[in-house]
């Protein structure tokens with residue numbers, strides 16, 4: 440089995456992200472996904488309404504930008520494209536040319552995708568993993584999964600989709616935050632097979648320091 444350049448398989452599927460120090464966010468009693476931006480008016484879609492859309496199962500590897508890959512994950516959910524066409528497109532401002540989406544999670548996490556990447560046929564709104572409801576640590580009640588992009592695109596606990604007609608700039612609170620984030624800022628496409636890890640840093644430069652972080656991740660996720 441072949442992995443994308445610079446990736447190594449780990450045992451199991453680690454919980455990972457900007458949130459590691461924080462507990463899994465609480466899921467509201469009636470979870471919803473808010474849609475706003477270039478729509479006629481912001482609105483909320485109850486996660487339960489996803490049941491009306493077609494479903495898809497998919498086996499895929501999951502690649503974190505730091506270099507670990509979880510292999511052979513079995514996802515189930517609604518194709519993101521089907522959701523977008525059924526729910527978002529009819530609500531767009533007439534004439535709006537959508538270029539990007541900002542996805543937000545219940546923990547405040549945000550990621551940016553081009554519309555083209557979001558509508559790829561293997562992008563899912565996943566609510567099941569390995570035959571069971573999506574567990575909290577992996578993004579309950581519903582998360583995005585985009586297997587051909589680095590994991591940072593695959594927003595967990597999806598709570599908001601912002602529809603954009605130009606590439607959005609995510610505002611950062613502190614100056615240090617802004618400096619660090621501009622250095623390690625996400626690649627606008629984030630395709631794993633092209634090794635598009637970051638916007639400004641070449642992949643070869645980050646491979647080695649990242650590798651040092653994989654050991655602890657792999658140990659944490661090892662079972663038994």
Ligand SMILES: Nc1nc2c(c(=O)[nH]1)N[C@H]1C(S)=C(S)[C@@H](COP(=O)(O)O)O[C@H]1N2
Pocket residue numbers: 452453454455456457458459502503504543544545546547548576577578590591592593594595596
């Ligand atoms: N809401 C939310 N989604 C997130 C993150 C996060 O911190 N919060 N981290 C991202 C990163 S960097 C990775 S690698 C994957 C990790 O997914 P996992 O915790 O299911 O392994 O989630 C992505 N989605």
Ligand SMILES: [Mo]
Pocket residue numbers: 455456502503504505589590591
């Ligand atoms: Mo990641």
